[in-house]
Every structure is written in structure tokens, then in C-alpha cells.
Amino acid sequence: MANNQNSLDQRTFERLxxxxxxxxxxxxxxxxxxQILIKKHLKDQESDSRIINVxxxxxxxxxxxxxxxxxxxxxxxxxxxxxxxxxxxxxxxLWETSHNALQNGNDSLGLPGNNSKVIMGMFNNxxxxxxxxKEASENIIHQVQASTLSTSAFFTTQIxxxxxxxxxxxxxxxxxxxxxxxxxxxxxxxxxxxETFLMGFTLVLLLAEFLFIFWPTAKTVKKSISELILAEEKxxxxxxxxxxxxxxxxxxxxxxxxxxxxxDETLLFARITPSGRVLHMGKKFSKLFKLNKFNSADSFAKVxxxxxxxxxxxxxxxxxxxxxxxxxxxxxxxxxxxxVWLELSMIxxxxxxxRSELLIIASDITKRKxxxxxxxxxxxxxxxxxxxxxxxxxxxxxxxxxxxxxxIAKDVxxxxxxxxxGLKYNLESIDSTDVEKTSVKVEHLKELTAxxxxxxxxxxxxxxxPELADHGIVPALAKLTQELARLTGKEILLxxxxxxxxxxxxxxxxxxxxxxxxxxNNAIKYANSSHIIVSLASxxxxxxxxxxxxxxxxxxxxxxxxKKGDGGMGLTFMKxxxxxxxxxxxxNSEPGSGTRVTLNIPLQTx
Numbered sequence: 001m002a003n004n005q006n007s008l009d010q011r012t013f014e015r016l017x018x019x020x021x022x023x024x025x026x027x028x029x030x031x032x033x034x035q036i037l038i039k040k041h042l043k044d045q046e047s048d049s050r051i052i053n054v055x056x057x058x059x060x061x062x063x064x065x066x067x068x069x070x071x072x073x074x075x076x077x078x079x080x081x082x083x084x085x086x087x088x089x090x091x092x093x094l095w096e097t098s099h100n101a102l103q104n105g106n107d108s109l110g111l112p113g114n115n116s117k118v119i120m121g122m123f124n125n126x127x128x129x130x131x132x133x134k135e136a137s138e139n140i141i142h143q144v145q146a147s148t149l150s151t152s153a154f155f156t157t158q159i160x161x162x163x164x165x166x167x168x169x170x171x172x173x174x175x176x177x178x179x180x181x182x183x184x185x186x187x188x189x190x191x192x193x194x195e196t197f198l199m200g201f202t203l204v205l206l207l208a209e210f211l212f213i214f215w216p217t218a219k220t221v222k223k224s225i226s227e228l229i230l231a232e233e234k235x236x237x238x239x240x241x242x243x244x245x246x247x248x249x250x251x252x253x254x255x256x257x258x259x260x261x262x263x264d265e266t267l268l269f270a271r272i273t274p275s276g277r278v279l280h281m282g283k284k285f286s287k288l289f290k291l292n293k294f295n296s297a298d299s300f301a302k303v304x305x306x307x308x309x310x311x312x313x314x315x316x317x318x319x320x321x322x323x324x325x326x327x328x329x330x331x332x333x334x335x336x337x338x339x340v341w342l343e344l345s346m347i348x349x350x351x352x353x354x355r356s357e358l359l360i361i362a363s364d365i366t367k368r369k370x371x372x373x374x375x376x377x378x379x380x381x382x383x384x385x386x387x388x389x390x391x392x393x394x395x396x397x398x399x400x401x402x403x404x405x406x407x408i409a410k411d412v413x414x415x416x417x418x419x420x421x422g423l424k425y426n427l428e429s430i431d432s433t434d435v436e437k438t439s440v441k442v443e444h445l446k447e448l449t450a451x452x453x454x455x456x457x458x459x460x461x462x463x464x465x466p467e468l469a470d471h472g473i474v475p476a477l478a479k480l481t482q483e484l485a486r487l488t489g490k491e492i493l494l495x496x497x498x499x500x501x502x503x504x505x506x507x508x509x510x511x512x513x514x515x516x517x518x519x520x521n522n523a524i525k526y527a528n529s530s531h532i533i534v535s536l537a538s539x540x541x542x543x544x545x546x547x548x549x550x551x552x553x554x555x556x557x558x559x560x561x562x563k564k565g566d567g568g569m570g571l572t573f574m575k576x577x578x579x580x581x582x583x584x585x586x587x588n589s590e591p592g593s594g595t596r597v598t599l600n601i602p603l604q605t606x
Contacts, residue, residue: 019217020453023209027446030205034198038191048184050110054098055177059170061095062133066166069140073159085144092137099130102176119179126172129165136161199438203430206445210427218420239576268342270360271349272300274322276315279357288364290335300360304332304342321346322358329365341369419452473509474501474536477516477545481534488524491531500538505604511577512545512601515585518574519547519597527551527595538603547597553589 068088075081098109103123105113115123136158143155269282278298281291289303301314310331317326327345334340344362351357426448430441468476478494485492504512516534523529529551537544571587574597578585582602589595 015217015220019213020449023213024449024453026205026209027202030198030202034202037194037198047110047112048180048187051102051112052177052180052184054109054111055102055173055180058095058098058102059173059177061091061098062166062169062173065091065095065133065137066162069137069159069162072140072144073155081144085141088137089141092134092141096134116179116183119176119183122172122176122179126169126176129169129172132165133162133169136165196435199435202442203438206442207427210424214420214423268360268362268364270300270362272318272358272360274318274356274358276300276318278303285362288334288340289332304330306335307333318346318358323348329369330362339366340364341366419448423448423452468509468513469506472501472503473512476509476513477534477536480513480517480520481532484520484524490524490529492520492534493532494534495536497535497537500536500543502538502603504543504601508581508601508604511581512543512583512599515574515577515599516545516547518570522570523547523549523551523595527553529594541603543599543601543603545599545601548594550594553591553593553595555591556587556589 068084072084101109101111105111139158268285270285271280272278276299278300301311304314305311325347330342330344332340342362343365347359349357349359426445430438465476465479467479481492481494520532523532527549529549532549535546575585584600586598
């Protein structure tokens, strides 16, 4: 049972957490890479529009240049000639700068200068025409500055060069602008293909994650749940038999309840070789014997005791029972010379065909042993009977632990399993040819994945919170209502009407916590409640906890066969726990009128 608990609580959920992180990180990386590629391409597109604008402006500037030269040739007023000349000089400078920038790039104009081979060839053909117009314009400006316009035949020749070359320049520049536009459209078409490819890649990635991560994980969880259901049937039968025995031996159980608490709180675990060498030591084992670290050469007997006789006894037990296993009590001594009694089980285990190990599962029964010795001193006649009762109590505690595991497994099956199935069907329904619907489904898949993660977090939260052991039942219930409200989005409130803040026996606190947790979870999952109120009230001798919800309610009389385990197992566990702490449980509900669960617990503060 302890091995199953370790597998479900630690390995399974740890594996789920790692796989979900890997899956979501892969999707996130895909989205980031897609955005980087698209943004880079869009940035190139921004420069394309600038290039086309500047190239188109070159045609206008060449025409303006020609008009200003012609205006200069007909203007007789020297002041106006000078103004036209200044404008001509500025136009020529801008025209030349833009022409060079289109070919070589210019940061101030935002031109990269990364032209294609086709455009570079077109510019090579255009450059002689450009050079002719440029030189003729510069000569005209020089003539104006020399005041020889009206008499210079050279001036007339330069004007003719400009006017004759302008047409050719415009035609070639039109071709360059058209080529720029053609290349820009080609880039847009490439961007569309890139977007389609990235969308297809994302869908393939999601499908691969489903086939290799989510679906295998769902199968693993399903297998674990099947094993737990089988164990549940056995636990129900054992619980029924234990009930019959506990009714006849109730007085003895009360006398030994304090000792059972020690067993429940001090479960120890280790793995050793058949020769007694330590392979793994659990945290509680290490803490009990003040072992900060160990190496593969450490002897299990020396870890448990520094006394040679005790070491020899432990070594003999390992050597004698390493193939068949053993269960019994062992005396050990800590480094502080404190005697410790352990109820120890050795279980042969073969992780591989070539290697065998021994699993050590132990409980610190020092207080119980001391009590037993005291009982034996007072009355040896009743010692054997009381020990038998102690075993019944131990069995009851283990059964309660198994029931808690079944409840967690049910949460995983009903919540995460169903959402994984929904994720599968949504992935199978994606049609990659319909881009719009596919995008909507991808967004839905992201939301569904987030809900799966939320379900995992809710299941892991259902484990015992540290607030319960550190601060008591009231802070633990406050944390429970706050976290469930945050995880589910429902209004879940706690009201401490009498400011109760006393500490109770730890077994009483854990059972109160589990019953309240079960009542809230039932209201969330089965009653469709939107508001849940948990109220605490206390008197001198009684603590009362009431859980009210506004859900759809039910008829308690129809929840039959609880004792046989055919239905209503949540109520069965609640009743078993409340009986274990000598409390009373009342459930009032009607269809459509919500549900009220009331717990009355006698107070025995510590």
C-alpha cells in the first residue's frame, strides 16, 4: 500500500508535471520562433515600402530638375535666376543622394541597399544616363554662377543633354520601381507561405505531443486508477470486518489510541542490498537517526545502532530473512544514545533480473513499546489482547490512508482524464485546410491545456497542507477555502463565528480537515454550486463546523448500500472518519435547495 501511495503521489504526478512543462515549453518556443520570423520579414517589408517611395520620387525629381533648368534658360532677371539656381542645386543634391542611397543604402533615409541582382543590373544600365543629366546640371549651375547664360553656346548644349536624357531616365526608373514592387509582392507571398507552414508545424507539434505525451500519460493514469479500484474493493471488505471487531473492542482501542498516533506519524522507508548495504534512506529515517548523508558503503545495522549486540541482531535478521521477508520489532539506538523501538518490515524486491534488494518499511513505536511494557508490568494477562487490538487500530489507520488515495485517484480520473479525452477529440477534429477554424480550435486547445494543468494543481493541493501540522485546523481550513476558491473561481468563504483557534489532537485535526475537504469537493464537483460557506462555532465542550452550498442538492435517502460500498463512497469515508474521532455527522439536502453538512466534534484540546 505504501509503495502504491509513493508511486501515485510522487512519481506519477512528478512525471505529469514534467511532461506538461515540456509540452507547453515546446508550444511556447514554436510561437516565439514564429513571431521572430514574421517580425523580421515585416521589418524587411517596412524598408520595401520606403524604397518604392524613394524610387518613385526619383522620377518626380528628374522632371523637376528639367523644369527648373528650362525655367532658368528663359529667365532674364538676375535675382530670380539666382533663386531658381538655388532650388536647382537643392533638387540636384537630393536627386543624387537618393540615387546613390537606392544602390548603396542610407541609414538616414531608411534604405538598406540590399538590392537584388536584377535591380543592380537595371541601375548599372541607368547610371550613364544619370551621370549625363547630373554633369549637365552641374555645368548649367556653374554657368549661372559665372553669369554667361545668354552668350554661352555651351549652356544650350547642356540643356539639350538634360532634355534628351530625361525621357530615357524616366523609362528606366519606371522599370526599376516596377521591379521593386514585384519583389515586394513576392516577399508578401513568401510570408503567406511561411505563416501556412508555421501553422501546419504547430498542428503537427500538438498532434505529436498528444500521441507521445498526453495519451501515454492518460494510459498510465488509467492503469494506476484500475489498480487502485481493485485495492479499493479489498479495502472495503477489510473495513467492514474491522467495524465488527472495533465495536466489540472499543474500550481497548481508546486506551491505545495515543500509541497509534505515533505509528501514523513516523512511517520510515529505506532500500538496502541483501548484504545489508544502504542504497536509499528516507528523510524521516535520516532525521530520526541524525544521518546527514550516507554512502554506498554504509551498513544498515550501523546506521540504526552503534551497539554491537544490536548491530549483530539486525544483521542476523537481514541474513536470515533476505529471501523470504520478515516483519517484527527491532530495538535501535540513535547517536545520542536514545533507545528507539521500530516496527520493521523487510520485503524482498527485484528491480531487475540481475539485481535484488530489500525494502525496509518501519514505524517508530517507541512510545507504544514503552506503554506496552508498562501494561505488561501492571497486568500480563491482558497484554496479548491489547496488542491484538493495537493491530486492529493499525489496520484501520492504513485503510483510512488507502481511502484517501482512492479519493485522489477519483479526482484524477474524473477531472484530468476527461479533459485529456476532450483534448484528444479536439485534436482529431482539426482540419488543416480550414485556416480560420483551425486557429479557433488551437486557441481552444490552449485553454483546455490550461484547464488540465489547473486540474493537476487541484489534485496535488488535496494532499495534507503544512498549515494543518504547523498551525492547526482553523488556518488549514482558511488555506483550503482560499486555494479552492482561487483554483475553481467559485465563492468559497470561511466564517469563524466564535474566533476558535485552539489546537486539537493531530488525528482529530486531520480527520476534521478531510471531512470538510470532502464536503467542499462534493459541492464543487457534483452539486454545481457557485457559493460555498464554511462556518465554525464552538462552545466549551463542542466544536461545530457547517458546510452550506447553493447547489442542486440530492435526496440522502436514495444513497443506499453505503456499508457494502456499492455507492456513496464519499459519504462512507466521511462517516468512517467522524466515528473515528467520536463525532457526529448530519447531512440535510433536498433537490434544488442546496446541501448542508454539519460536523459536531467533542473538544479535547492539547
